[in-house]
Amino acid sequence: MELRIDxxxxxxxxxQIVDALACWLxxxxxxxxxxxxxxxxxxxxxLLSQSSVVEACDRLVAQGMLSSRHGCRFIVATPPLPxxxxxxxxxxxxxxLAGELSLGGGxxxxxxxETDDLTYAIREVSRTDMxxxxxxxxxxGLPALRRQIGKRLNRxxxxxxxxxxxxxxxxxxxxxxxxxxxxxxxxxxVVESPGYSQLFELLRLQGVSMIEVPRTPRGPDIEVLEAxxxxxxxxAMFINSFYHNPTGSNLAPMVAQQVLQLSRRHxxxxxxxxxxxxxxxxxxxxxxxxxxxxxxxxxxxxxxxxSLRVGFVMASAEVxxxxxxxxxxxxxxxxxxCEAVLACLLASGAxxxxxxxxxxxLRHDREVALHLLDDADWEVFGKPVGGLFIWARxxxxxxxxxxxxxxxxxxxxxxATAFSPADEASDWQRINVACACDPRARAFFxxxxxxxxQAF
Numbered sequence: 001m002e003l004r005i006d007x008x009x010x011x012x013x014x015x016q017i018v019d020a021l022a023c024w025l026x027x028x029x030x031x032x033x034x035x036x037x038x039x040x041x042x043x044x045x046x047l048l049s050q051s052s053v054v055e056a057c058d059r060l061v062a063q064g065m066l067s068s069r070h071g072c073r074f075i076v077a078t079p080p081l082p083x084x085x086x087x088x089x090x091x092x093x094x095x096x097l098a099g100e101l102s103l104g105g106g107x108x109x110x111x112x113x114e115t116d117d118l119t120y121a122i123r124e125v126s127r128t129d130m131x132x133x134x135x136x137x138x139x140x141g142l143p144a145l146r147r148q149i150g151k152r153l154n155r156x157x158x159x160x161x162x163x164x165x166x167x168x169x170x171x172x173x174x175x176x177x178x179x180x181x182x183x184x185x186x187x188x189x190v191v192e193s194p195g196y197s198q199l200f201e202l203l204r205l206q207g208v209s210m211i212e213v214p215r216t217p218r219g220p221d222i223e224v225l226e227a228x229x230x231x232x233x234x235x236a237m238f239i240n241s242f243y244h245n246p247t248g249s250n251l252a253p254m255v256a257q258q259v260l261q262l263s264r265r266h267x268x269x270x271x272x273x274x275x276x277x278x279x280x281x282x283x284x285x286x287x288x289x290x291x292x293x294x295x296x297x298x299x300x301x302x303x304x305x306x307s308l309r310v311g312f313v314m315a316s317a318e319v320x321x322x323x324x325x326x327x328x329x330x331x332x333x334x335x336x337x338c339e340a341v342l343a344c345l346l347a348s349g350a351x352x353x354x355x356x357x358x359x360x361x362l363r364h365d366r367e368v369a370l371h372l373l374d375d376a377d378w379e380v381f382g383k384p385v386g387g388l389f390i391w392a393r394x395x396x397x398x399x400x401x402x403x404x405x406x407x408x409x410x411x412x413x414x415x416a417t418a419f420s421p422a423d424e425a426s427d428w429q430r431i432n433v434a435c436a437c438d439p440r441a442r443a444f445f446x447x448x449x450x451x452x453x454q455a456f
Contacts, residue, residue, distance in 0.1 A: 001037055003046045004439070017048070017056035022065060022100070023410035023440060025076060032078040036066070039074075101440045103406070104414035104430040106245070107306050108388075112361070112434050117350040118305065118341070125340045139324040141167025141312070142339040148346040149298075149312050156277070157289035158296065163317045166324050169334045171275045171299035171311040175199055175238075177323045177330075178271055178295060178313070179206045183235060190228060190237040192220055194391070194419035194428065196245050196273065199238060212421045215247055217382030219255035222262075229266040236269040241286050243276040243387025246419050246430035250385075253285050260291050275299040275311070278355050279362065279387050288314065295319065300342055302388070303358060304351065309335070310342050362388065362433055369436035376445040377452060381428070390431040394448040399427050405447040409440050 003020035005013060024030075036042070039053040057074045060066040067077040102109070140146065146165045153160040168174040175198075183189065185207030191199065193212035203210055211232050213220045220239065228234070239259065241251045251259075263270045272287045272294050279302075288296040299311035313323060327334075345351040366384070373380055373392050381391035394402065399416045406413050416425040435441055 001042055001045060003042070003048075005046060005048065013048070014052050014056050014059075017053060018059050019101075019410075021056060021060060025065060030076045032076050034076045036074045036076070100410050100412045101435055101438050102412045103432060103435050103441055103444070104246075104412070104418075105432045105435060106388075106430075107302050108358075108434050109432075112358075113305065114354060114357075117345060117348075117354060118308075121341045121344040121348070121350070124344055125337065139166070139328040140320070141165070141334065142336060142343060145310075145339045145343040145346070146312075148343055149314075152346075153288075153296075153314060156286055158286060158314065159292065160296075160314045164314055164320055166313050166320050166327070167334055167339055168311045168313060168327070169331070170301045170309040171273065171297050172198055172202075173309075173327075173331075173334075174297045174299075174311050174313040175271075175273070176202050177326055178297070179203055179208065180330075181322050181326050182269065182319070183208050187236075188232050188234045190225070190232075190234050190268070191421050192239060192244070193421050194246055194426070195238075195421060196240070197418045199273070200421050210421045215244060215249065217247070217249045218252040219249070220259065222255060222258045225259070226262055229262055229268060233266070234268055236271055237263060238271045238273060239287070241272055241274050241277075242280045242284055243384070243389065245273075245276070246389050246414075247381050247391040248384030248387050248389040249382045249391075250280075250284065251287070256285055256287055256290065260287060260294075264291075269293075269295065271295045271297065273297050275302055276387050278303045279359060281359050281386070292316070300351075303355060304342070304345070308338050308341065310338050359386075362386070365437050366390070366433045369431065369433055372436065372442060372445050373431070376449040378445070378448070388433055390433060390436070391428055392431055393427045393429060394451070396453065397427075397448045397451040399425065401451055402427070402429070402448060405444055409444050409447065411440050411444045 001024065003017060005016050005020070007013065036057070039050050039057060042048070043050040043053045057066055058068070061068050061074065064077055066074045068074055143162065145167060146162050149165050150160050150162060168177065179202050183206060186209070188209045188211060189203065190213055191203070191210045192215045194215060200210065211228050211234060213225045213228060239251070243250065260270070262268070270287055270291070274286060274296060275298060277298055286296070288294040293316065296314040297311065301309055301311065313320065315323070369390060370380065370383065373390065377395045378392045379395055384390060403413060414430050417423045419430065420426060
């Protein structure tokens with residue numbers, strides 16, 4: 001049993017063993033009750049320590065993929081029956097099981113996360129700011145952090161003072177507060193299609209109806225948008241500016257101007273979701289830089305830590321006041337500790353250096369991923385030049401065929417309906433650049449190429 005462990009990788013060896021064993025179990029369609037080779041034998045073949053193999057197997061026991069016997073013997077467990085979810089679950093983004101590669105994941109994989117600067121900031125805050133360890137932040141958020149966010153927005157050409165910024169527990173809370181405070185059941189809003197599945201769920205829970213405008217490589221389809229605004233009289237429009245989720249496309253300057261002209265003419269509130277802003281190094285125009293009435297939502301969770309839930313909303317002082325009051329009532333405030341840690345990273349310059357390394361690594365892997373997709377005859381939407389995502393589909397495989405290949409290779413795809421406001425199925429897939437170069441992803445792309453019709 002060759003596991004192909006990479007000792008130069010950032011992923012711990014034990015986790016690599018877990019992933020490799022899980023992939024081996026799926027690829028081989030091993031019957032429940034089959035006994036694995038002994039931990040000693042696996043360790044000897046792969047030049048590993050026996051204790052590392054045992055620890056990895058113990059983790060798979062805890063996750064239900066193996067069961068244990070006396071000594072170091074492990075057998076394949078009977079898989080549990082799937083639990084049926086509620087009717088709305090099918091369209092949501094799925095979570096990976098043990099050893100699966102989340103090819104369509106919305107954030108950076110754990111192996112890409114850097115811990116040194118984060119660990120230093122946590123220790124520094126614990127040593128110098130004991131109050132943040134035990135208290136809520138203020139409804140508006142930690143003043144030092146809001147000042148840092150204001151400086152970052154100013155560098156993007158967005159004029160924002162402290163009274164126009166409120167921190168949130170990630171961008172999701174910001175979008176949720178906006179939907180609760182500014183919209184009411186029965187209201188109509190414009191969303192992009194394909195688009196952000198979590199936003200669709202938030203709006204449905206609020207009883208808000210959605211009309212969808214197609215996303216092109218340059219932004220929303222302006223002709224369709226104008227017709228929708230004239231016909232439906234929506235209250236608001238939610239739009240990604242840079243590195244759109246899921247297509248990876250950017251809002252072109254001309255399209256941005258047209259969006260704002262239409263929104264002013266029809267009295268539509270624009271909410272700009274720019275959570276991937278820090279992955280964008282080139283010059284670019286944000287809607288919030290062109291119109292002070294735009295509500296701007298950002299986050300640090302995508303680049304720094306998904307667990308360190310810190311985002312923000314920038315809007316007029318009046319809107320921020322309303323959002324902060326609802327935030328105070330609903331959640332008492334965000335984590336003062338998380339906000340203090342982020343403020344420390346921003347002030348020290350560590351976060352800026354992290355972004356430089358991250359952009360460089362993504363640039364390299366994006367180029368490799370685009371070559372892999374081209375070799376496998378995948379159609380790519382717009383060929384993104386930055387960010388985390390590639391939106392693509394195989395030319396010769398449908399979703400059922402893709403899913404079959406993926407399950408065999410331990411690859412988790414996005415749901416076929418995840419990015420559609422109307423829950424319409426699609427063969428298009430969100431490809432996470434940070435996962436696309438993994439050997440399992442390479443094997444998956446090659447497998448879909450095997451569906452190409454053979455010439456005779």
